């Protein structure tokens with residue numbers, strides 16, 4: 716366990732974060748390398764504070780770049796569609812529009828996924844995060860509360 720870490724626990728392969736009071740270890744959640752912990756974003760009054768686990772610049776940019784390239788390709792197809800309509804008719808233009816729209820959708824999805832983690836469950840008090848790197852998990856103290864599947868079956 717790294718010094719200064721608090722309010723962050725591991726439950727098997729999940730990370731359990733106390734929403735209102737936590738200090739992440741200075742490790743990238745996605746690859747486990749040393750990295751700076753982001754400052755907690757101040758929450759707007761009346762909203763739940765967002766939990767932002769540390770992600771190193773290379774994990775962040777690698778995923779972001781793919782999203783950008785796909786988005787640009789999609790937009791280029793959409794922009795070119797009217798020209799194709801005049802040159803080749805409606806069918807290829809519609810196909811281009813559909814592919815372009817799909818690309819932009821995929822890029823949007825990638826951007827969401829670029830966060831590098833998946834929130835498995837959240838409530839007022841705790842946020843459960845999946846897909847953390849084993850080194851990140853190893854830096855956390857064990858969680859002694861209910862396990863995720865127990866909570867889910869209780870909710871169920």
Ligand SMILES: [Zn+2]
Nearest residue numbers: 743746771774
């Ligand atoms: Zn990383």
